Amino acid sequence: MRVSRRWCSKRWCIMFGIILLCSGLRAPAQVLSNEANLDPIVCQLRTIREAGRLRDQSQVAQLLDNLIHPRAGALGTVKVDFGYTAPFAYHLQIASLVALARIGNASSLPVLEKLRGESCCKSLPYLEPTIARIKVELAHPSPKSQEAWSKKVQQFIELSGLSLDELTQGTSPKARACLLYLAEMAAHAYEQGYHQAFKDLVSWGIRLETDFRANLIMQLAYHTLEQRVEWLMSHLKAFNTTTHHTDYVIQALADCGDAGLKAVLRWLEELCQTECADRRSFEVPLRNCLLALCAFDKPEAKNAVQNALSRHSLPDVLDVFKINCPYVFASDF
């Protein structure tokens, strides 16, 4: 994994510009080869996540099926990393529960409640919080007062079967699931006009910052789209290595759509202007930048990654790039 001198020179950046203009003309065979049989598996995760993000009611039945019968092939038991390390079947189940929670469709409740006794699902830490969230979202869709918000939060905690102590510690998987959902519900309340939502949680002893994802949602909630992108980019650029936190930032950036893509492409250009002093100061940002582009469903993102990889060897990025759909970096976000 050595960075070639050629890559470090500005000459490469000039070449990059040319190639970008003529994208697709001279991509090396290695980049184009698509033997990734991970495709259907990862793309399934992408579909699940998108269903939740877009609150696609039509996907509820499919999500429930994914939950009960997570089809992950050999990866059903092989441990893989999508925000955290777990057998891929588990990733699919958690992603399905998160999506169902976000959609909040009442028709999913009877099925989910029945799964409490099923071996497939009863031990999933997101099951009870998901049921609880759907119920409180249906009961209090847009709390606009402290009283309404308090009622929603209290009911949610109660229905989740979690003690306040456990929630405030925020270390158990179930507590972290609850923190994620509380952050998302607070962000929604904030967006709907109740601006005390996050502050109330703090005053009730709920520390969203103990969970990276919850904290991320809280930070982003206060910002406009442009500010979010700027905030996320600043964090992405600040990583001096790639970690699981990077995954969540990238995922959040991808959710920003075109504005996010524009910012990442701009960063790629900036990187081209950078002299690299050592491996870490150049390879890490480039990796993070290209990985971020892999999360976007846009041809310009794909072209940019393809062209970059034709000039520089980042095998791990190549593996992500080869997946035939935008990559999902975290199944629980």
Place this chain on the structure above:
Amino acid sequence: MLGRTAIGWITFLLIFLLPTFGLGQGERLQIRFNGEATLSVSGDVPEFGFGAYTLVYGWGVCGGSGSCTRDYPWSILGFVARWGAGSGYSFSNNIRLILHNNFIFDFSPPTFSIPNYTYSYKHSLGFIYFAKPLDVVSADLITSAWCGPYSNPPPDCCSSSYATLDFSVALRTSVGEVAIGENLDSSCSAGENCGVNFEFIEWPPPYHRGQGYKPHQVDLGTRQGSTVHREKVEAVLQLGAFGTLCGAAGGTVSGGASTGIVLQSEPHPLGVPAIGENEYVWESDRPAKLTIRARAYAYTWGWEPDLGWLADKTVFRVEPDIPTEDTKPGYKTVARGRELVAQSLDGRTDSLMDGLVYRSQYLPPKNSDFGKKKVYFEVEGSKVDYAEVEVFYPADASNHPRGGRGCSGRFLIDLNTFQLIACECNTHIEPENWFYYYSQVHDASDAWYAAGEITPYIPALTCHGTRPGTGDRVSQIYILPLTSPCRVLMPDLEDEGLSRHLPIPIFRCENGTIRYTQRFLYVAGIHKFIGVVEHEKVHKKMYEEGSLYPPDNSCPDLDRDGLCDRWEDENGLNSLTPRTVPPFPDAELVAYIIGYGKVLDAKEKWKEDWATCGLQFGTPPSPFPWVYADINGRNPSSRPPEGNILKMLPACQ
């Protein structure tokens, strides 16, 4: 008594006996019979006939003299002859009757064939040829001489008379011979006055009863075809009689030979355990019990045998021995219809049970107590034949001897962080049999079997911690029930045949970096166990050495993948990302690579897998013993992916 015997054969000849033909022993072996009878006769004409269940053929079958051959589809021969002479006539004749018996074995060798799996199979067949009963008897042997005035002169006086009766009857087979013969006579003299005098003698009829058997072996070869075993039954009769004018003599002889063959029928002597035949499994209960039905079957054509005489001489037994505490397997053999049935003595009740029965409080202690055995069929100490069998233990039961390493508790990983939530080994339990016996074959002394509250999907986990007092870093491996050869790991796999397998992703070195080959090695049975154990051993070793979750300040782990960055750099991993090869986390990547190499090294261990669902149970998986395939089990192959496949670390250096 004597008369009954003679009448018996005659009656036997006259009363019907439905012909029975070879009952096949499955597709592997069919048994047929055909025969022919050659009759040679000369001399005077007696009342004579022979056949199986009726007098099918008489003297005239050959036109009265000479010899001829006729079909004879029975393995039983009965004959009867009545003759006599007197009033100055003599009688003399010779009969030679030969039955040629052909016992035909139609053999179909096993055709099962899969890549990378070779097996041999037994193609010799042992059996007993027997003749029982084998009898010659006589009846109504009479010589009579009358002296005195002759009622139809001339002459007007039978001044002296005599009559003779001589005969010999022999019946020969390869397993015994019986024969009788006599020279009998009567005589008298009328004296000078032609007084009446006579001698009428009804002679005690001689008889000879016999029986016999002999073990034989035939080699059926390795191709589909027929092998014939030939036997011969020969009856030779010489019948003579003479009587002077007032003398007469006559008699009746009969005889018969009932022949057949006896073959081991259960376990099938040509069964091939290597392809799933002749397999026996200990029961899951306690006490543990194993029953092997052991039987032999008599093939006869045209008659029903009574095997009581053979049962007393027959023993079924197993080698190598199988431990048993309170039974005597093969204690007795009884005849039941056409079958010889092995029985065992129940030491608790002193009663007999069908089969070779083994019973102990627990299963046998050693893995080597299971596996390949031979069930012998012996008669009077001679091995007639044997069947190859395999004995298995029930994988998912827990009736092995006590003292296994197992516990029940909570074994939970936070799959969000892969940190332990609970690693609580609360109550000692006995592991399932597969763990107990696999641990004898492949070193798993580091590992415990664990059950209870368990994180889903994972077949094992390694708990890390520090030893109280010393602060030493210690790990404990827990092997979970999903590692069982019988349990489904991947229910959604398109190829259901692989659903119980453990998939191991395969990596290669490509241009100096580790790359995912897109292929998995799917392993089952004991290989699955070895794959799981060796994977966890990597985690354990790395943790105890300090390269996994390094202690504070000892080694940076900037990418937070749990691996010491320096160790990653030294071993060809990228310390700047937690996924050197997406989507595999680095710590798992290391364990998969090393685990793969260890499984390859243990390839031959399948030969010691005696678990149900294991690699020797039932039909072997194809290709054998494992398969390379893609993520959904598609494109199976016996060959690993091409290139520099990684089996150890450091890699790509």
